[in-house]
Amino acid sequence: MKVLGIESSCDETGVALVDATGAATPRLLAHALHSQVAMHQAYGGVVPELASRDHIRRVLPLAQQVLAEAGCELSHVDVVAYTRGPGLAGALLVGAGVACALGAALQRPVLGVHHLEGHLLSPFLSADAPQFPFVALLVSGGHTQLMRVEGVGRYELLGETIDDAAGEAFDKSAKLLGLGYPGGPALSRLAQQGDDAAFKLPRPLLHSGNLDFSFAGLKTAVLTQVNKLGDTLPARRADLAASTEAAIVEVLVKKSLAALQASGLKRLVVAGGVGANRRLRAELDAACERRGVRVHYPELSLCTDNGAMIALAAAMRLAAGLEQARRDYAFDVKPRWPLDEISSAESA
Numbered sequence: 276m277k278v279l280g281i282e283s284s285c286d287e288t289g290v291a292l293v294d295a296t297g298a299a300t301p302r303l304l305a306h307a308l309h310s311q312v313a314m315h316q317a318y319g320g321v322v323p324e325l326a327s328r329d330h331i332r333r334v335l336p337l338a339q340q341v342l343a344e345a346g347c348e349l350s351h352v353d354v355v356a357y358t359r360g361p362g363l364a365g366a367l368l369v370g371a372g373v374a375c376a377l378g379a380a381l382q383r384p385v386l387g388v389h390h391l392e393g394h395l396l397s398p399f400l401s402a403d404a405p406q407f408p409f410v411a412l413l414v415s416g417g418h419t420q421l422m423r424v425e426g427v428g429r430y431e432l433l434g435e436t437i438d439d440a441a442g443e444a445f446d447k448s449a450k451l452l453g454l455g456y457p458g459g460p461a462l463s464r465l466a467q468q469g470d471d472a473a474f475k476l477p478r479p480l481l482h483s484g485n486l487d488f489s490f491a492g493l494k495t496a497v498l499t500q501v502n503k504l505g506d507t508l509p510a511r512r513a514d515l516a517a518s519t520e521a522a523i524v525e526v527l528v529k530k531s532l533a534a535l536q537a538s539g540l541k542r543l544v545v546a547g548g549v550g551a552n553r554r555l556r557a558e559l560d561a562a563c564e565r566r567g568v569r570v571h572y573p574e575l576s577l578c579t580d581n582g583a584m585i586a587l588a589a590a591m592r593l594a595a596g597l598e599q600a601r602r603d604y605a606f607d608v609k610p611r612w613p614l615d616e617i618s619s620a621e622s623a
């Protein structure tokens with residue numbers, strides 16, 4: 276069974292084709308991505324209307340590219356999957372509309388997928404795929420959550436951010452440091468040249484006794500330092516970047532370890548854009564090795580938004596018998612959609 280996946284929830288258009296046979300982990304045949312970062316850069320962030328229009332321009336050429344790379348025709352597609360939410364409403368509507376139009380034209384069923392479930396399952400496409408059950412640390416631009424994952428569609432929320440997401444903390448701090456948008460990767464690169472102990476920054480909720488996160492105070496602390504440094508900021512930028520990254524990563528690592536301890540599980544899966552962060556990977560690897568915990572990450576190219584994770588999540592939900600793809604081609608999107616709300620009944 277070949278599943279075409281379309282991702283359009285934010286500022287990347289992603290299309291991919293996976294091949295799924297029975298209960299085996301689906302195989303990625305090809306994927307293609309167009310990032311809108313350059314287009315939004317001038318505005319310092321994502322402009323939703325521009326995002327939607329660009330998805331419209333990109334999605335079909337990307338689909339053609341994927342099919343050509345996979346050596347397939349449109350008629351070989353068995354199911355068309357798309358991101359149903361959460362995300363920007365207009366951007367989601369493009370993917371949903373195109374998926375349903377393709378499905379109707381090809382007389383193939385379609386399936387709407389939860390974006391975070393895509394991230395969560397994305398490590399199954401890596402060479403070192405995980406096994407259930409595991410603790411998942413979902414760290415993206417919009418979400419920071421710890422989940423207990425028993426199987427496909429069986430997600431229990433253990434803790435989440437009460438304000439900014441980890442990716443937002445990276446992006447907002449990077450903006451304060453004058454590093455542009457999206458700042459996470461840029462801040463991380465600069466941090467490699469800095470002293471991570473140069474500035475004392477807060478580790479919010481580190482000792483809260485629960486598994487929740489808070490990053491808004493960190494951004495304020497970075498702003499205070501930037502104001503204090505004034506004209507001397509350029510000379511200290513790398514140190515402040517390194518200190519900021521260290522604060523975010525320390526909280527993510529300690530809370531992940533606490534979640535593993537509380538759940539008694541020995542397997543951790545890291546997913547979402549911030550999962551590409553080198554320091555996070557290095558510190559998690561070291562801490563987990565000491566505790567006999569296995570850590571799994573998506574391939575670096577599949578950490579940030581992509582169509583492969585959407586095709587994969589659709590294929591895994593279908594294989595698990597959680598739902599059936601639909602042929603009514605009536606779609607709605609869910610800009611706000613907590614992951615622990617999805618169940619076979621709700622999304623069917």
Ligand code: KG4
Pocket residue numbers: 285394414415416417418441442443445446457458459460463547548549550551552553578579580
């Ligand atoms: O998962 P994602 O592509 O989009 C959402 O679903 O939100 O995550 C994007 C986030 C952005 O905040 C970006 O700055 C962050 O992931 N990010 C990073 C790195 N690469 C991407 N943050 C820190 N270090 C990185 N290397």
Ligand code: ZN
Pocket residue numbers: 390394415416547548579580
């Ligand atoms: Zn994402």
